Amino acid sequence: MATAAHSVSVFGMIAGLIGVMALVAVNALFLIWMERKVSAHMQLRPGPMEVGWHGAIQTIADALKLLGKELITPRDVDKPVYLAAPIVIFLPVLVSFLVIPFSQNLIIRDMHVGVLLILSFAALTVLAILMAGWASNNKYAVFGAIRSVAQNVAYEIPLLITLMSVILMVGSFRLTDIVAAQNRIWFVFVQPVAFILYIICATAETNRAPFDLPEAESELVAGFHTEYSGMRFALFFLAEYTNMFIVAALATIFFLGGWRGPFLPGLVWFLIKVYAIIFLIMWFRWTFPRVRFDQLITLSWKILIPLALANLIVTAFVLKLV
Amino acid sequence: MSLLIATISFYLVVAATVVGAVIAVAARNIFHNVLGLALSLIGVAGLFLYLNSPFVALMQILIYVGAITIAICFAIMLSQPLYLPAPPRNPLKIQGAAFGAGLVFIFLGLLTRQTLWTPAAERVHDWSITTIGHYLLTQYVVIFELISLLLLVAMLGAIVTARGGRGGA
Amino acid sequence: MEKKTGEPLIHLGVLEEALNLARANSLWPMTFGLACCAIEMMAAGAARFDLDRFGAGVFRPSPRQCDLMIVAGTISKKMGPAVVRLYEQMPAPKWVIAMGNCAISGGPFFYPEMYAIVPGADLLIPVDVYVPGCPPRPEGLIEGILLLEEKITGRGRLRKFRNAAE
Amino acid sequence: MHKGWRLEIPEALTDFSYVLVFLVAAALFALGPLIIAHFIAPRSFGAARDEIYECGMPIIGGAWVQVAVIYYLFALLFLAFDVDVLFLFPVLLAYGKGYVWRDFIEITIFIGILSLVIVYAWCRGVFTWKRKPENL
Amino acid sequence: MPAFNQLNTYLYLAVILFCLGLYGVLSRRNLIAVLISVELMLNAASINFMAFNRFLAPHPAVGQIAALFIMAVAAAEAAIALSIIVALYRKLKSINIEQANELRG
Amino acid sequence: MLERGLEEKFYVLNLGPQHPSTHGVLRVELQMEGEFIVKADPDIGYGHRGHEHMAENRSYLQFLPNLGRVDYLHALAYNQCYCMAVEKLLELKVPERAEFIRVITCELNRIASHLLWIGAYLLDLGAFTPFLYCFDDRENILDLLDRVTGSRLTYCYYRFGGVPRDVDDDFLAGCKAFARRLRSRYRDYENLVNKNVIFLERTKGIGIISQEQCVKYGLTGPMVRGSGIPYDLRKCEPYSAYPLFDFDIPVGSTGDIYDRYMVRYREMEQSLRIIEQAVDKIPAGPIMAEKVPKRIKPAPGEVYTAVEAARGEFGIYLVSQGDTTPYRLKLRVPSFGNLSILPEIAVDTLVADLVAILGSIDVVVPEIDR
Amino acid sequence: MTSYVREILTGFYSLLAGMGVTIRYFVKPIVTVQYPREKLQMSPAYRGHTEFVLDPETKTHRCIACELCARTCPSQLIHLEGVKVGKKKLPSKYVIEYHLCSLCGLCVEVCPTQALQFSKEYRLAGYSRQDAVIDVFARMQAQQRRLGWPVTPIPEPQPEAEGEAEAKPKAAKAKAAAKKAEQPPEAEAAPAAPETPAAPAEEEKET
Amino acid sequence: MLLNELTQALSRLNLAQVAPGDYAKTGCHLEVEAAPAQMPEVARLMLEKGCFLESLTAVDFPEHFTLVYHFNHFRELCRTVVHARVPKEAEAPTISHIYPAANWYEREVYDLFGLKFAGHPDLRRILLPFEADFHPLRKKFAPSETPADA
Ligand code: SF4
Ligand code: SF4
Ligand code: SF4
Numbered sequence A: 001m002a003t004a005a006h007s008v009s010v011f012g013m014i015a016g017l018i019g020v021m022a023l024v025a026v027n028a029l030f031l032i033w034m035e036r037k038v039s040a041h042m043q044l045r046p047g048p049m050e051v052g053w054h055g056a057i058q059t060i061a062d063a064l065k066l067l068g069k070e071l072i073t074p075r076d077v078d079k080p081v082y083l084a085a086p087i088v089i090f091l092p093v094l095v096s097f098l099v100i101p102f103s104q105n106l107i108i109r110d111m112h113v114g115v116l117l118i119l120s121f122a123a124l125t126v127l128a129i130l131m132a133g134w135a136s137n138n139k140y141a142v143f144g145a146i147r148s149v150a151q152n153v154a155y156e157i158p159l160l161i162t163l164m165s166v167i168l169m170v171g172s173f174r175l176t177d178i179v180a181a182q183n184r185i186w187f188v189f190v191q192p193v194a195f196i197l198y199i200i201c202a203t204a205e206t207n208r209a210p211f212d213l214p215e216a217e218s219e220l221v222a223g224f225h226t227e228y229s230g231m232r233f234a235l236f237f238l239a240e241y242t243n244m245f246i247v248a249a250l251a252t253i254f255f256l257g258g259w260r261g262p263f264l265p266g267l268v269w270f271l272i273k274v275y276a277i278i279f280l281i282m283w284f285r286w287t288f289p290r291v292r293f294d295q296l297i298t299l300s301w302k303i304l305i306p307l308a309l310a311n312l313i314v315t316a317f318v319l320k321l322v
Numbered sequence B: 001m002s003l004l005i006a007t008i009s010f011y012l013v014v015a016a017t018v019v020g021a022v023i024a025v026a027a028r029n030i031f032h033n034v035l036g037l038a039l040s041l042i043g044v045a046g047l048f049l050y051l052n053s054p055f056v057a058l059m060q061i062l063i064y065v066g067a068i069t070i071a072i073c074f075a076i077m078l079s080q081p082l083y084l085p086a087p088p089r090n091p092l093k094i095q096g097a098a099f100g101a102g103l104v105f106i107f108l109g110l111l112t113r114q115t116l117w118t119p120a121a122e123r124v125h126d127w128s129i130t131t132i133g134h135y136l137l138t139q140y141v142v143i144f145e146l147i148s149l150l151l152l153v154a155m156l157g158a159i160v161t162a163r164g165g166r167g168g169a
Numbered sequence C: 001m002e003k004k005t006g007e008p009l010i011h012l013g014v015l016e017e018a019l020n021l022a023r024a025n026s027l028w029p030m031t032f033g034l035a036c037c038a039i040e041m042m043a044a045g046a047a048r049f050d051l052d053r054f055g056a057g058v059f060r061p062s063p064r065q066c067d068l069m070i071v072a073g074t075i076s077k078k079m080g081p082a083v084v085r086l087y088e089q090m091p092a093p094k095w096v097i098a099m100g101n102c103a104i105s106g107g108p109f110f111y112p113e114m115y116a117i118v119p120g121a122d123l124l125i126p127v128d129v130y131v132p133g134c135p136p137r138p139e140g141l142i143e144g145i146l147l148l149e150e151k152i153t154g155r156g157r158l159r160k161f162r163n164a165a166e
Numbered sequence D: 001m002h003k004g005w006r007l008e009i010p011e012a013l014t015d016f017s018y019v020l021v022f023l024v025a026a027a028l029f030a031l032g033p034l035i036i037a038h039f040i041a042p043r044s045f046g047a048a049r050d051e052i053y054e055c056g057m058p059i060i061g062g063a064w065v066q067v068a069v070i071y072y073l074f075a076l077l078f079l080a081f082d083v084d085v086l087f088l089f090p091v092l093l094a095y096g097k098g099y100v101w102r103d104f105i106e107i108t109i110f111i112g113i114l115s116l117v118i119v120y121a122w123c124r125g126v127f128t129w130k131r132k133p134e135n136l
Numbered sequence E: 001m002p003a004f005n006q007l008n009t010y011l012y013l014a015v016i017l018f019c020l021g022l023y024g025v026l027s028r029r030n031l032i033a034v035l036i037s038v039e040l041m042l043n044a045a046s047i048n049f050m051a052f053n054r055f056l057a058p059h060p061a062v063g064q065i066a067a068l069f070i071m072a073v074a075a076a077e078a079a080i081a082l083s084i085i086v087a088l089y090r091k092l093k094s095i096n097i098e099q100a101n102e103l104r105g
Numbered sequence F: 001m002l003e004r005g006l007e008e009k010f011y012v013l014n015l016g017p018q019h020p021s022t023h024g025v026l027r028v029e030l031q032m033e034g035e036f037i038v039k040a041d042p043d044i045g046y047g048h049r050g051h052e053h054m055a056e057n058r059s060y061l062q063f064l065p066n067l068g069r070v071d072y073l074h075a076l077a078y079n080q081c082y083c084m085a086v087e088k089l090l091e092l093k094v095p096e097r098a099e100f101i102r103v104i105t106c107e108l109n110r111i112a113s114h115l116l117w118i119g120a121y122l123l124d125l126g127a128f129t130p131f132l133y134c135f136d137d138r139e140n141i142l143d144l145l146d147r148v149t150g151s152r153l154t155y156c157y158y159r160f161g162g163v164p165r166d167v168d169d170d171f172l173a174g175c176k177a178f179a180r181r182l183r184s185r186y187r188d189y190e191n192l193v194n195k196n197v198i199f200l201e202r203t204k205g206i207g208i209i210s211q212e213q214c215v216k217y218g219l220t221g222p223m224v225r226g227s228g229i230p231y232d233l234r235k236c237e238p239y240s241a242y243p244l245f246d247f248d249i250p251v252g253s254t255g256d257i258y259d260r261y262m263v264r265y266r267e268m269e270q271s272l273r274i275i276e277q278a279v280d281k282i283p284a285g286p287i288m289a290e291k292v293p294k295r296i297k298p299a300p301g302e303v304y305t306a307v308e309a310a311r312g313e314f315g316i317y318l319v320s321q322g323d324t325t326p327y328r329l330k331l332r333v334p335s336f337g338n339l340s341i342l343p344e345i346a347v348d349t350l351v352a353d354l355v356a357i358l359g360s361i362d363v364v365v366p367e368i369d370r
Numbered sequence G: 001m002t003s004y005v006r007e008i009l010t011g012f013y014s015l016l017a018g019m020g021v022t023i024r025y026f027v028k029p030i031v032t033v034q035y036p037r038e039k040l041q042m043s044p045a046y047r048g049h050t051e052f053v054l055d056p057e058t059k060t061h062r063c064i065a066c067e068l069c070a071r072t073c074p075s076q077l078i079h080l081e082g083v084k085v086g087k088k089k090l091p092s093k094y095v096i097e098y099h100l101c102s103l104c105g106l107c108v109e110v111c112p113t114q115a116l117q118f119s120k121e122y123r124l125a126g127y128s129r130q131d132a133v134i135d136v137f138a139r140m141q142a143q144q145r146r147l148g149w150p151v152t153p154i155p156e157p158q159p160e161a162e163g164e165a166e167a168k169p170k171a172a173k174a175k176a177a178a179k180k181a182e183q184p185p186e187a188e189a190a191p192a193a194p195e196t197p198a199a200p201a202e203e204e205k206e207t
Numbered sequence H: 001m002l003l004n005e006l007t008q009a010l011s012r013l014n015l016a017q018v019a020p021g022d023y024a025k026t027g028c029h030l031e032v033e034a035a036p037a038q039m040p041e042v043a044r045l046m047l048e049k050g051c052f053l054e055s056l057t058a059v060d061f062p063e064h065f066t067l068v069y070h071f072n073h074f075r076e077l078c079r080t081v082v083h084a085r086v087p088k089e090a091e092a093p094t095i096s097h098i099y100p101a102a103n104w105y106e107r108e109v110y111d112l113f114g115l116k117f118a119g120h121p122d123l124r125r126i127l128l129p130f131e132a133d134f135h136p137l138r139k140k141f142a143p144s145e146t147p148a149d150a
Helices: A010-042 A058-067 A079-088 A091-099 A114-136 A139-170 A175-180 A192-205 A230-255 A266-285 A293-321 B002-026 B030-050 B054-079 B091-114 B129-137 B141-162 C013-024 C036-045 C080-089 C101-105 C138-153 C158-165 D011-040 D069-094 D100-123 E007-027 E031-055 E060-092 E097-104 F051-055 F064-070 F072-090 F096-124 F129-149 F169-194 F197-203 F211-217 F222-226 F257-281 F334-339 F342-346 F351-361 F365-369 G002-027 G068-072 G106-110 G136-147 G169-182 H002-011 H036-048 H100-113
Strands: C068-072 C095-099 C129-131 F011-015 F027-033 F036-043 F301-309 F312-320 F328-332 G050-052 G078-085 G088-097 G116-118 G133-135 H017-020 H030-034 H051-060 H064-073 H080-087
Touching: A010 A058, A010 A091, A010 A230, A010 A266, A010 D011, A010 G002, A058 A230, A058 C013, A058 D011, A079 A114, A079 A230, A079 B030, A079 D011, A091 A114, A091 A230, A091 D011, A114 A139, A114 A175, A114 A230, A114 B030, A114 B054, A139 A175, A139 A192, A139 A230, A139 A293, A139 B054, A139 D069, A139 F011, A175 A230, A192 A230, A192 A266, A192 A293, A230 A266, A230 D011, A266 G002, A293 D069, A293 D100, B002 B030, B002 D011, B002 E007, B002 E031, B030 B054, B030 D011, B030 E007, B030 E031, B054 D069, B054 E031, B054 E060, B091 E007, B129 B141, B129 D069, B129 D100, B129 E060, B141 D069, B141 D100, B141 E060, C013 C138, C013 D011, C036 C068, C036 C095, C036 C138, C036 F072, C036 F129, C068 C080, C068 C138, C095 C101, C095 C138, C129 C138, D069 D100, D069 E060, E007 E031, E031 E060, F011 F351, F027 F351, F036 F342, F036 F351, F051 F064, F051 F328, F064 F072, F064 F365, F072 F096, F072 F301, F072 F312, F096 F129, F096 F169, F096 F257, F096 F351, F129 F169, F129 G002, F169 F257, F169 G002, F197 F257, F197 F351, F197 G002, F211 F222, F211 F342, F211 H051, F211 H100, F222 F257, F222 F312, F257 F351, F312 F334, F312 H051, F312 H064, F328 H051, F334 F351, F334 F365, F334 H100, F342 F351, G050 G136, G068 G078, G068 G106, G088 G136, G106 G116, G133 G136, H002 H017, H002 H030, H002 H036, H030 H036, H036 H051, H036 H064, H036 H080, H051 H100
Parallel strands: C068 C095, C095 C129, H030 H080
Antiparallel strands: F011 F027, F027 F036, F301 F312, F312 F328, G050 G116, G078 G088, G088 G133, H017 H030, H051 H064, H064 H080
16 A cells, blocks of 8 residues: 555556546537437437437537637737636646546545545636636626636535535545445435535536526526637536536445446446436436526525535534444 | 656746746736736645645645635625726835845845754654544644634624625715 | 638648538537527427537527527618627638528518618628528528538538438 | 656655646646647638627627625635635544544534524625615 | 755745745735735745644644644635725725725824 | 716626527616616617518508518417408408407417417526427427418418418317317426426516506506506407407416416416317308408508507507508507516616516517517 | 425425426427428428419419519519410519518419419528529429420410400410410420529429 | 596696597597697696506608507506697607606607607617618608618
């Protein structure tokens, strides 16, 4: 343990890097396709059909097209910040994959501060959104950004606190430890309230409907990326979908027993669970109207945070009893 | 080899810290100042890693970048009509500040150089987060509780002040 | 109306074709309706016809993220400048479909004394495909999009579909 | 494995090297397509191309406008709770390792005091959005 | 010994940061910029704590707790300071130090 | 325009003309303070097509197709009103079967309009899926109407003195089948929308319009009915065959967005009732009045007719000077009056509420602009 | 406190109910008509652009170039030229600028001989405005060709040689049509059907 | 009954004509002729009786404009049409302070006919572009031959 932890395997690092990049790209392509298919079928239509089998390469076409799109930099933007934002938003995304255990052994770096790494780097996402909106010098973008940030910070608290309930039970920040602690029973059964809260917060953190205020089309056009075109916009998109994967992976690890499951290999179970959670989040999106912004914020402060705190204290109390 | 990578990374981190700090104090656009601060703080987090404390490093990012810079940004948007051109700078003041800061720099630099630091005689090598928690629950429990009190008071004060005091503006 | 787009910095033969193929299959239209025809445009995106099958169902509200402007409806004189502005704010490569008779030539509203409308989108912006009808059926719009694909790639599935449909 | 491939540096630092490499890689990963796009994308012209988009109208006034106080207040509340979380993290790891009752009470007090922030904000109507709150 | 393994490196860095912050405090007229500079100075202190903790302190938890404590204080300070700035701005429609000085009168 | 008197802390936000939630080309200039609206100034005319000017330059008959394009969502009511106006001038009597056909098609069209509104409105509120369900139902109506009128949207179906094309039994059976189908969908709409807590939170108590405001602003249609005034021209000023049918006027109580939504929602059911009764009772007979003059050249005079369109009272004020073209034709469109209240009720709301309120007014912009 | 909890619970339940609806639709079959692959049956009354009715008896159009339709049309988009062939008038050119049409149906209704009908054509997209200008006459010829019927040529102006000027138009028309049917199709005289991909090259059937 | 009430009240106002209308022919129950200057008075009275402004428009007759106001009542059908002749180049008093609904209608009349309303708070074009220099519903209006100058 000691030697392994204290050394860098360059091969491992590079392999992990390539793997993660491939995963990010493929995942985003797949998720967008899935989103379009899921939404379509909920709406009694087939969704992408003509580009590839059942539209299978639709998103590849989209990606290629975006690659060949002009990058417009409007005149009045705050140029350095405007250009940096799409890159900054991408940084935390990749880093988060460092510590996610896809299966027993498939983990790039099992850090003892695993959760904290993901959570703290999420702060960069917030910053990037603020940068994007601010630099665009567009009222819709500024508002989208401010809302997005306010929303992100409002839901980060209950998210952290719900995760804490689990951490309290496990006593470790290491993601593999958390999975290992669920060898008898998944935490979703022990901590149902925390799970529900987590899903709500995760939906909000990834700016998905019904909490997609920052991109609320009916008010703010396209939110903080209103002024971004082509590949820059694609990067925001990519980050958004990858973030979805990350929050779903966290949900899987914290509540659904990670890679555990009978018969199939761990990786498969892990992906099944992750995509099931993502399906759930998509399902929300295509069912609900959007909440109003003040309602969104107050929901967090008035309901979610008190509930999460209560849940934490009850957990602490119960832990004391047993 | 290992040393090389570690050293390069170290200089990267130092560069981030210093460059960020320079932007933070020198850029004309206040928003760039904040971003510079964020960069600098991330650099400092990197330094903390070199100082063997990943926990504090991550918390540094979480708190400073995730919360304090955001609060500052909001305060800026609340108080600064940014579309107005920035007021001209006072060269005298800048020179004075540079001079003063330079003096302090020389003094502190010399101080650092001259002092002979002695390590503690006996050192424990337990860096785990649990220990920090344990200390917070036992030895520093007063601080721990005081912090919550401090935050409470600070928030009450902040809310009252920001909303323009009791009874209305 | 000449096209307001220029050439890329470098040309890469095969890649260009792949790109065009991708572009043709991923035409994101702008959420932009002017009058009655916009309803049929919405209908074309709805369950019965589902533009998304061709990858053209991602309606983006911001022109910065669109490839296709479907001018669906009457362009009034007051709206004209906005149409031009929106078109110019779209990043290249970009295309325009004039949907409905109004967008083609002023349609039912065109007569010599008319003071209020711009008789045809092509007087303002370069139009690639014209879909006549008042309003065109959603099928008509789909035809228009397939035709545009043909225009972009130089080959298309439209004829194939047509033959198959006969 | 060959010794040259293994770096013997402290644990925190090895972790960090991963993070750094990933950060750099992410930046490159993001930068690459942008550069490619720069070369292969056609250009467009037009007077309005570089103007800020605002629903097809010329913009009126700048975008860097003054936002509502309420956002700032929420940022403050967040700040408080973030710090709270910061201390809870280590404490929770240590929870139950010593005297559990004492730990429990301490944590409850800590959370309780912080919850007063919400209670106060709630009472002051921070969560009720009004254009001109009575006591603003 | 590599640079990152020496106490003095960190101390010098802290000094640089501190002096940059000081320069900012002295030179800027914008109150928020001043606050930003103060944050820098606080961070310099943090670095010092952590460095001493790493190289000199008997128990490594102490310095870390001190660093955490500084963060908490910085947060509280930022909250109060920003609120004051916001309130000031409302009164004066400006957040320049010079104008703020008028408040004394 | 708003620059005058713009305070420093206010700023101007443009909503439209190209904006996803202004339903076409409405532009609202918002003066904002933070998130709140200080002043909303609708800027209309982006869809101005000069209908009234055209009316003075075209013969009575040639103006017919325009009516389907004023309010393209409830085109048949507009057809009806114009035909009524000219019929009044010419003193034509429309045969009963034609009136029944008019009622059936007009009510079908009303349901289609309401369905589209519900869908688009939920889209404004951010729910995408109900929009497609509504469109799915609407397509069924369009199929039916397509059978008799030949178009899907901009109908030009009624003629002076009747209708040009008779309906067949398939159509009548189709109407009944559609009524069954729509009823079976109600439960889904209720679960998906009407009871949804987010929807309720977004609509209850917002955009309240009092009865005095209704009078002062001359609102009509679901706007006044939402505020509790049972003003429905089909009952108040019965025209066509409406007196023969039994139906209710749904009214709201508080006049908020939710009430307006519910009024429209419940109106669909009433329309279904009318359709079913009409289908059951439809008499045989001619579908055109006997002596419709070839050249329509009414005697000098003026007439005002009004019908209850989906958005409210649509009136036509027609002045004839004994020519083949109208001397003056004024289209009194419901959305014009309805929208004019926006500046008043939008003050002190959030942009999100403004979008919701704007949606609840149910504007069809080219109708306002004419 | 209880109302607080109750609100949360009912709200939560209502959300679940909504999700129940969408998931039910998720597994329902789709309603989409996958257009170019499948086609919707056009309703019998459907209004495409106007075209000539092909009289199954005379195997040609019934138009007498009376120009009523052109005068009635609100948009004045019918460009019609008639020539005197013998004592009756026949259209030598019947072009509609379809892009101005409002599909009102007035021309169809006003025609004294019911010579016009609405086509079922809706696939008209083209690359230029001109693609929306439809030569109704040529279109009819193309239809005749496809049906294997004799193709009506564009009539040449002929002087009134026979001198039966007073004949009733209907009888004359029938005769003329019969005569025309005997004439060999003059392929070169008939303009080729428009070849733009969107042009109505393949018409299904006349209903 | 509202009709009688209105007739009586209006008769007191000294108007040029207050006569019952032929509802079957014109769709109006009460026909009133008033001088433009009397309009605010009439409007105030109508508001008092709870009538709403159904429509307001103008007709461009060769010698004068006629402003046509339609009032109606929500509870009881009673359409009152008021005609007010305004000489060309004269201004009519606004009633928008009484009926806010008139605000937009008057702007529209101004926009389409060029008929000004004295005392209107915000008399600018409403349908046409602000820079337009013509009033299309005037009978002698002929649009300039620039279809594509937008
Ligand atoms: S073409 Fe016809 S349907 Fe389309 S906008 Fe014009 S009038 Fe309306
Ligand atoms: S009205 Fe009929 S017969 Fe007369 S010209 Fe037109 S199509 Fe021919
Ligand atoms: S349908 Fe109407 S607009 Fe079209 S050609 Fe016939 S008369 Fe003219």
